[in-house]
Amino acid sequence: ITGAIELMVVDIQCIMQALAPLADQFHTKLITTSPHAYIEGADRVDFDEHRALEIAREIVRMGIDNFPNRKETHIPKEVSRLVAGFSHEYINYALGGFYRGSFRPLNDAVIQGRLRGVAGVVGCNNARTCHDYSHEYIVRELIKNDVLVAMTGCGAIAAAKYGLLSPEAAKYAGPGLREICETVGIPPVLHVGSCVDNARILTVLSQMATEGGLGEDIADLPGVGFAPEWMSEKAISIASYFVGSGVYTIMGSDSPLANSPVVDRFISEGWE
Numbered sequence: 610i611t612g613a614i615e616l617m618v619v620d621i622q623c624i625m626q627a628l629a630p631l632a633d634q635f636h637t638k639l640i641t642t643s644p645h646a647y648i649e650g651a652d653r654v655d656f657d658e659h660r661a662l663e664i665a666r667e668i669v670r671m672g673i674d675n676f677p678n679r680k681e682t683h684i685p686k687e688v689s690r691l692v693a694g695f696s697h698e699y700i701n702y703a704l705g706g707f708y709r710g711s712f713r714p715l716n717d718a719v720i721q722g723r724l725r726g727v728a729g730v731v732g733c734n735n736a737r738t739c740h741d742y743s744h745e746y747i748v749r750e751l752i753k754n755d756v757l758v759a760m761t762g763c764g765a766i767a768a769a770k771y772g773l774l775s776p777e778a779a780k781y782a783g784p785g786l787r788e789i790c791e792t793v794g795i796p797p798v799l800h801v802g803s804c805v806d807n808a809r810i811l812t813v814l815s816q817m818a819t820e821g822g823l824g825e826d827i828a829d830l831p832g833v834g835f836a837p838e839w840m841s842e843k844a845i846s847i848a849s850y851f852v853g854s855g856v857y858t859i860m861g862s863d864s865p866l867a868n869s870p871v872v873d874r875f876i877s878e879g880w881e
């Protein structure tokens with residue numbers, strides 16, 4: 610805890626109720642913006658899309674006004690640089706430039722065996738596991754074995770902390786993936802957004818399928834979706850649309866659904 614946060618804004622992401630009493634211990638103001646997800650002890654500033662800029666300014670002003678209440682801070686000296694915000698449009702551009710943007714080099718790399726596939730490693734941290742451990746371990750193993758990784762959400766933050774979202778991380782990649790990263794100037798682990806942006810990973814896979822040479826459909830691609838430390842119900846709905854789109858999908862750690870044999874069997878065997 611840094612003591613350097615004047616204000617935190619939350620809506621309907623996975624926000625724990627304990628956040629309000631925690632913020633109370635410091636000068637941090639906690640604001641909720643969704644009328645559907647008020648939190649006891651937090652201030653409310655309801656979001657109205659017709660007044661978005663005005664409301665944003667009001668919230669920023671509240672943060673600035675709270676600055677004089679800041680006391681001693683503990684800001685870690687460690688810095689981890691990253692490149693974030695990849696989309697299928699940018700990957701297209703990175704691989705072929707403005708005039709010849711194309712997924713062809715990526716598909717060719719798979720066909721030639723330089724790249725063994727693409728993995729979406731996504732999802733939460735889970736209090737039942739050692740924080741970040743699975744994300745880091747799995748991602749390092751994947752890139753070492755020439756698998757290009759796309760990440761979102763809290764998993765991406767885990768990878769960022771270990772420096773895996775920077776182009777310099779190519780040194781941890783296998784020879785095929787390293788060659789591609791160094792030629793194109795991209796990290797071996799691509800940050801594609803928050804966990805509600807997982808559909809972007811599907812867009813990348815559909816572009817690969819459309820480009821041709823690897824099969825007719827997403828299900829034919831050497832791709833996998835993996836949530837090693839999932840805990841949120843949102844992860845299940847995301848996994849559902851991954852499976853529904855034909856992606857081989859793995860959910861790690863203990864399943865919060867395991868107490869219901871019916872649901873557990875449905876998602877582990879039924880979806881297959």
Ligand code: SF4
Nearest residue numbers: 623732733762763804
């Ligand atoms: S990755 Fe999981 S914990 Fe993180 S914001 Fe998304 S659903 Fe919540």
